[in-house]
Each structure stands twice: as C-alpha cells, then as structure tokens.
Amino acid sequence: INIILTKDNNSYKSFYNALLHEGYRDLAALLQDGIPAVSSGNRKSSMDGMTSYVKTILCEGGVPQRPVVFVTRPKLVDAIKKKLYCLGSDPGWVTVYGMAGCGKTVLTAEALRDPQLLEDYFPGGVHWISVGKQDKAGLLIKLQNLCSRLEHDTTLSQRPPLNIEEAKDRLRLLMLRKYPR
Secondary structure, eight states, X not given: OHHHHTSOHHHHHHHHXXXXXXXXXXXXXXXXXXXXXXXXXXXXXXXXXXXXXXXXXXXXHTOOOOOSSOOOOHHHHHHHHHHHHHTTTSXXXXXXXOSTTSSHHHHHHHHTTOHHHHHHHOTXXXXXXXXXXXXXXXXXXXXXXXXXXXXXXXXXXXXXXXXXXXXXXXXXXXXXXXXXX
C-alpha cells in the first residue's frame, strides 16, 4: 500500500480494479471511497485525454485497448516513444522483446496513444499484428489479412497471396513503397 501511495492516481485505480476483478471485493469496498475522480498531473496518457482522432486510428489499426488492470510505467513507455520518434528521420522498425507476460503489448500500445506521435510520424495510421507462435496455415492467414488491410485503398483488387513466400514479397514491396514507416 505504501508503494501505491507514492504513485499517481492511476496506480491507485489499477490496484482497486485488480482487487475488484480478482475476487477481493471486500478489500476493494474498503478502498472505494478513496478512488480519485480525476487523475492528477498534466499527462495526456490517460484514456480520458485521448482525442477521437487517436481512438479512431488505434481502433482501425487493431491496437489493443488498455487493460482493466493497468499500471503506468512512464519510463518504459517513453523509451519506446523515443525509438518510434527516431523513425521520423530514418524509417525502419522498432522491436520490443521480452519474456511472455512482461507487458510488451501494453507498453507499446500505450506509447501509440500519444497524439503527437501519431500525427507527426504515422499519419497513415498504424497496423497492429500479433503473430506469436503460429503454424504455417495460421501465419499465411495473418499475412493475407495484413496484405488486405494495407492494400485497402488500391483500385486494383488483388487476390490474396497463395503462400507465405508470395505474401512476404508483397508485404516487402508494400512496406518499401507505400508504408516506409
């Protein structure tokens, strides 16, 4: 409890939600009166501060929503943002890695909630893909889906790639020509 009290209001809310959703309703009830109505600070990373533009871009791109139990980790989110900002001067890729369940998805999705980052560096939107361990058929389906999403504004209706190699070639060309970021 002492650690949570040194954090911002979002930490308190997340702790309360965790108690509530993990079967500790009696403990959550004791904390209910202390739940802050508005998060302190000027940070725009709260869900309330998100513009409809950001919500639309993230939803269209398939970016995961913030989990019910969410703990802010601003230093890690800022580190991902800095790497993404570097793509403005030198297009490329940012890879976030770590063991399963450590928060890679949550941190990266949180970094993308920055309206300035989206407007300045990803004006065409983002496309979120979770690959994980896939068999070849599952991987082909994911690649076909991505091709379809990236080719959505093309006037020529292309057939989906028939195999993984064809999908990789098509995605490579799309990334180089149409989506360098």
